[in-house]
Amino acid sequence: MALSPTDVTQLAAVDSARAARVLSDVRAATLAGQPAPVAPRPVIEQSWERMLRGGVDPDHDFRSGLLSREEVQRRRESTALRHVLPVLREGLLSVADVAHHIMVVADDEGRVLWREGSSAVLRKADGLGFELGADWRESVVGTNGVGTPAVVRRPVQVFASEHFQRSQTSWTCTGAPITDPRDGRLIGVVDVSGPLETMHPATLAWVDSVAKLAEARLRELHLTSLERLRAVAAPVLARMPGRAVVVDRDGWTAAVTGMPYANRVALPKSLSPGRRWLPPLGLCSVEPLAGGWLLRPADEPVPAGSTRIALDLTQPRRWSVTVSGGAGSWSHELSPRHAELLYLLALHRTGRSAAELAEDMFGDAGRTVTVRAEMSRVRRYLGAFLEHRPYRFREDAEVGVLLPDDPRELLPHSTAPAVVRGRLSAEV
The missing domain is CATH 1.10.10 (Arc Repressor Mutant, subunit A)
Incomplete structure (x- = not known):
């Protein structure tokens, strides 16, 4: 009986070896330009098409070198992912270790910043180049559980020969993007990976739910930060005539007086105190506050x-x-x-x-x-x-x-x- 892509996914939960053989045949036929016994799942097929258009080699890994330890540490300290690492660990690591998985957290460039879990699986991951500082963008190493979710901006499970590069076909990866809840910008990807036999269809929903918890935590931290800034701003604005707005370091509004509320004020990359031109406010007096800026639009006409x-x-x-x-x-x-x-x-x-x-x-x-x-x-x-x-x-x-x-x-x-x-x- 012919299998559908959905059947292959279900088969993988009970007979991973057979499902892997089917997907190996699908991959071989697709790369050879021949009819496949089963159509790849749409998300995988579209990824393979991107790889073929981009010239990614399915048989050779040409990624760039690992980041230095110093650069990994610098990125850890500068990314918002550091704030949600406890959420990711609590939601994923205890189960991952028992299930012979590892948890991988990569930044928005696909660079691996954290990697934790089963020590035996970590050693196997080393053989795949799944190391700290490694580059796992889809455009570099093909369809995978880190790079592909970053491209399609939704959770993706990549099983066995659904990976584009041959070296990864003994592996299973499930990744979900983590986005900034303020503006939807991609921050990074959390991925749960392991050997072929550890795959389970429920892993996709599990990883997705933990990624959403991480985003909720970021939203909570943002609101708490604005509340603290609002408390600092209240006595300042209370004694201030005219128009003024208090924003955090990224321009998100904490409080206003004498003017309509706007969710965010666009700030230049490097803002310093003084008189500055800020659209759409115009000429402003810029003063530092703890955790943000006090902006006072000039009342004089242009x-x-x-x-x-x-x-x-x-x-x-x-x-x-x-x-x-x-x-x-x-x-x-x-x-x-x-x-x-x-x-x-x-x-x-x-x-x-x-x-x-x-x-x-x-x-x-x-x-x-x-x-x-x-x-x-x-x-x-x-x-x-x-x-x-x-x-x-x-x-x-x-x-x-x-x-x-x-x-x-x-x-x-x-x-x-x-x-x-x-x-x-x-x-x-």
């Missing part, structure tokens, strides 16, 4: 004839441009393409021709028709502040760009060559 343009690229898929001048202030949410164009014009204040923008965006100077069409749309709302021949911001405009803290988050959707170079140069 001098007539002056224009400030602030491009905010800090929030994933919530990019905006804010314009402030003698007539007041307004903001416009940007499409991905317009965010790219305005970022490039902010980089090149002397201007870019249509051909240069086409080269920047597409690597093809001939695609000027597309550039001109998009710039025509930009000019519908920003035309008073743009020049053309070449395209550029007006010389009398003060232009600022707020960039994300992590250079990799700069317009992450973008494949424009100039944007990719911007990410790389910011990392240096």
Whole structure:
């Protein structure tokens, strides 16, 4: 009787050896471009397709070297994962050790930062390169329980020959992403792994539930932190006239007075006390508080004839441009393409021709028709502040760009060559 992908998963719980043989045949046929006896599960099939498109070698491991102990420790101390490690240990380790599993916690780059559990399984993991500081991104080592959940942003179980690389096919991995509950940004992945015979379908729900507990703990810590900051801010705001907002170090609002509440204020990567321009607040007095900042928008009007343009690229898929001048202030949410164009014009204040923008965006100077069409749309709302021949911001405009803290988050959707170079140069 023919098996379905679901049948293979169920079979693995009672006869792991037979299920592994079936999946080995599926993998061999798929890589050879031949009809498979059973279709791979959709999440696995889509991952394999990414591997084939990306040129990952199914038979050889070409990952980069291990991180140094010093770098592993630095990443441990800087990641939010350190706050939820007790939750992960309590929820996973006692069962993992008995079931001959190990728990692995990796950061958002797929680097293994913690690895605990059965000592016998840890020794076997060493043979797979599943070590502290190892790189387990899907694009590097193929379909696996660390890299694949990070890509698809949901829990994934990878059993036996569902792994893309041959060296991992005696292994079973179940991983779940851990995201920042404030903004949905990926923080890392928690994974439970072990030899083939330790696999059980219920492991997927188990690992997922513990990952959600970890996210709930992060949410609780965030709210507690804001409450502490709010207590510090209350007496300060009570005796302060005018408008003010108190935010934490990441810009999340703890308290406001004299102005509408906003969930978050976009802060530059490095903020220091003094008078600073912060969209959409405008010119502000910035003062440090314990655990955050006191921001007091300036009440004086912007001098007539002056224009400030602030491009905010800090929030994933919530990019905006804010314009402030003698007539007041307004903001416009940007499409991905317009965010790219305005970022490039902010980089090149002397201007870019249509051909240069086409080269920047597409690597093809001939695609000027597309550039001109998009710039025509930009000019519908920003035309008073743009020049053309070449395209550029007006010389009398003060232009600022707020960039994300992590250079990799700069317009992450973008494949424009100039944007990719911007990410790389910011990392240096």
